[in-house]
Amino acid sequence: xxxxxxxxxxxxxxxxxxxxxxxxxxxxxxxxxxxxxxxxxxxxxxxxxxxxxxxxxxxxxxxxxxxxxxxxxxxxxxxxxxxxxxxxxxxxxxxxxxxxxxxxxxxxxxxxxxxxxxxxxxxxxxxxxxxxxxxxxxxxxxxxxxxxxxxxxxxxxxxxxxxxxxxxxxxxxxxxxxxxxxxxxxxxxxxxxxxxxxxxxxxxxxxxxxxxxxxxxxxxxxxxxxxxxxxxxxxxxxxxxxxxxxxxxxxxxxxxxxxxxxxxxxxxxxxxxxxxxxxxxxxxxxxxxxxxxxxxxxxxxxxxxxxxxxxxxxxxxxxxxxxxxxxxxxxxxxxxxxxxxxxxxxxxxxxxxxxxxxxxxxxxxxxxxxxxxxxxxxxxxxxxxxxxxxxxxxxxxxxxxxxxxxxxxxxxxxxxxxxxxxxxxxxxx
Numbered sequence: 001x002x003x004x005x006x007x008x009x010x011x012x013x014x015x016x017x018x019x020x021x022x023x024x025x026x027x028x029x030x031x032x033x034x035x036x037x038x039x040x041x042x043x044x045x046x047x048x049x050x051x052x053x054x055x056x057x058x059x060x061x062x063x064x065x066x067x068x069x070x071x072x073x074x075x076x077x078x079x080x081x082x083x084x085x086x087x088x089x090x091x092x093x094x095x096x097x098x099x100x101x102x103x104x105x106x107x108x109x110x111x112x113x114x115x116x117x118x119x120x121x122x123x124x125x126x127x128x129x130x131x132x133x134x135x136x137x138x139x140x141x142x143x144x145x146x147x148x149x150x151x152x153x154x155x156x157x158x159x160x161x162x163x164x165x166x167x168x169x170x171x172x173x174x175x176x177x178x179x180x181x182x183x184x185x186x187x188x189x190x191x192x193x194x195x196x197x198x199x200x201x202x203x204x205x206x207x208x209x210x211x212x213x214x215x216x217x218x219x220x221x222x223x224x225x226x227x228x229x230x231x232x233x234x235x236x237x238x239x240x241x242x243x244x245x246x247x248x249x250x251x252x253x254x255x256x257x258x259x260x261x262x263x264x265x266x267x268x269x270x271x272x273x274x275x276x277x278x279x280x281x282x283x284x285x286x287x288x289x290x291x292x293x294x295x296x297x298x299x300x301x302x303x304x305x306x307x308x309x310x311x312x313x314x315x316x317x318x319x320x321x322x323x324x325x326x327x328x329x330x331x332x333x334x335x336x337x338x339x340x341x342x343x344x345x346x347x348x349x350x351x352x353x354x355x356x357x358x359x360x361x362x363x364x365x366x367x368x369x370x371x372x373x374x375x376x377x378x379x380x381x382x383x384x385x386x387x388x389x390x391x392x393x394x395x396x397x398x399x400x401x402x403x404x405x406x407x408x409x410x411x412x413x414x415x416x417x418x419x420x421x422x423x424x425x426x427x428x429x
Contacts, residue, residue, distance in 0.1 A: 015123030015128045016130040017128060025331075025332030026331070033157070033160050037153070037156060037157055038112045041156075042110060043136065044110065045111070045113065046094060046111040046113050047113060048090070048096075048113065050086060050087050050118075051084050051087070052084070052085060052096065053084060054083040056093070056303070057072060057092055059303060060092035061089070061092060065214070065270055072086070072120065073086040073118050086118035088118060088119050089117055089133070090113055090117060091296070091312055092299075092303070094135065095137075095299055095300055098300070099304060104139060104306075108138070108139060109138070109139045112134065113134075114132065114133070115133070116130050116132050117131060117133050124287075126318065127287060128318060131318050131319075132316075133314045134314070134315040135312065135313070135315075136293075136315075137311070138311050139300070140309065141310075144244050144246075144251070147244075147247075147274075147275040148248050148251035149251075150293065151171065151248075151257070152252075154279060154291055155255075155257055161324060161329060162324075162327075162329040163323070165257070168281060168283065169281050170258075170279070170280055170281070170282075171258070171259035171277060171279055172259065172277065172279075173249070173260070173261055173265075174234075174262050174265040175237060175242075175244070176267075176272050177238070177273065178238070178241055178273060178274070181233070181237055181238055182236075184236050185232075186212055186213065189212050189213070189215075189231050190208065193212060193230070196226055200223070200226075201220050201223060203220075213266050216264045216266055217267075219286070234261075234263045244274050244275065265278060267292060267294055272294040272295065273296065273297050273298060274295040275295045276294030277313070278292040279292070283323060284323060290315065291314070291316070291320075293311070293312050294311065294313075296310050296311065296312070297309040335364075336386035337364045337386060338364075338387065338389070339366050339381035339384045339388070339389050340368060340389075340392060341374065341378060341392065342367060342368050342377075343374060343393055344371050344372075345394075346392050346397065352367075354417060358420060362428045362429070363424050363428060381407060387406070387407060387408065387427070388404055388405060388407060388427070389407055390404055391405060400417050401415060401416050401417070402417070
């Protein structure tokens with residue numbers, strides 16, 4: 001019989017996951033690849049809160065979107081009664097920060113951010129309640145050139161990661177035009193859907209008048225033929241919207257990037273206009289979209305700022321890592337270079353400065369702690385993944401030496417304290 005007074009351990013929130021090594025090493029590696037690429041392309045980092053005013057997302061994302069209606073974590077601030085939300089995406093927060101700090105005063109911005117976002121939905125592989133996004137935004141740029149640049153930037157990331165364009169990941173492109181063009185298309189779409197209302201599922205009927213464009217994004221297989229035959233927004237685009245789309249396509253074509261023009265793509269956020277795009281993969285089943293984004297020229301004004309154009313994308317980190325794992329691509333964090341075997345009683349006043357000197361030369365070195373036999377310490381050294389074991393035995397220390405054991409082939413050499421810097425330089429990665 002269990003003791004009723006025994007404290008039961010708490011478990012985490014379902015769909016919000018812990019991450020230990022070696023998996024955390026894959027995160028470090030992927031984040032490093034992203035940071036290096038964005039730096040090379042001239043994008044600067046921005047950091048914004050994970051908690052924002054609820055109205056930011058209601059006004060920005062759209063009141064009748066799935067995110068706002070079903071998925072947001074919203075709550076009241078106990079201190080002052082403010083209505084707040086855990087961010088379900090990052091773009092709106094970045095735009096809020098840009099408006100609040102007049103960040104476009106000195107000209108356009110290219111920025112990026114990595115962090116957690118939250119959506120209350122049924123957890124499954126590749127879809128979680130807390131997940132992480134790379135968010136990249138270009139604010140203040142009106143032309144199709146920067147639209148194409150963002151798409152080519154994502155392509156450069158796939159190339160860094162070893163993904164094969166067209167085989168492992170593929171670009172889908174569309175234009176949502178301007179508000180007047182969408183209004184004309186909306187009227188035609190509603191008329192068409194009303195004529196076939198008996199074939200609509202419950203979700204589509206609910207959206208028929210509130211957000212009919214989202215009906216085109218249905219995942220219900222019984223409605224696919226119906227939405228395929230629906231009026232297409234591309235047929236309602238005016239000359240400027242067509243010219244903008246043609247400008248994006250011209251750059252992508254010149255860069256040799258293959259893509260599919262998908263007139264049904266609408267994205268899940270109401271703030272998009274003109275260019276929208278998604279990178280999809282055939283390897284993850286229903287979780288096919290790895291990255292998606294588009295232009296949002298009206299969002300800054302919609303949130304109270306001086307009108308300015310914008311475009312950006314969000315990339316799901318967990319889903320990308322899942323894709324890389326499925327294809328056996330990528331790697332973890334750099335392994336340890338050396339593991340220091342330190343017998344009980346060894347003078348740490350001598351050992352620690354020597355290890356600090358090795359780290360200053362660029363080696364990753366972990367010191368054994370907690371005591372134990374030499375056998376158990378060597379077992380730990382083997383399990384650490386380090387290339388070398390550094391043995392600080394009493395005899396070695398008395399001679400002013402370290403015994404260096406190559407854990408791959410078992411070879412050993414004595415290295416004097418004075419020669420450690422040169423040895424470190426010779427084996428540095």
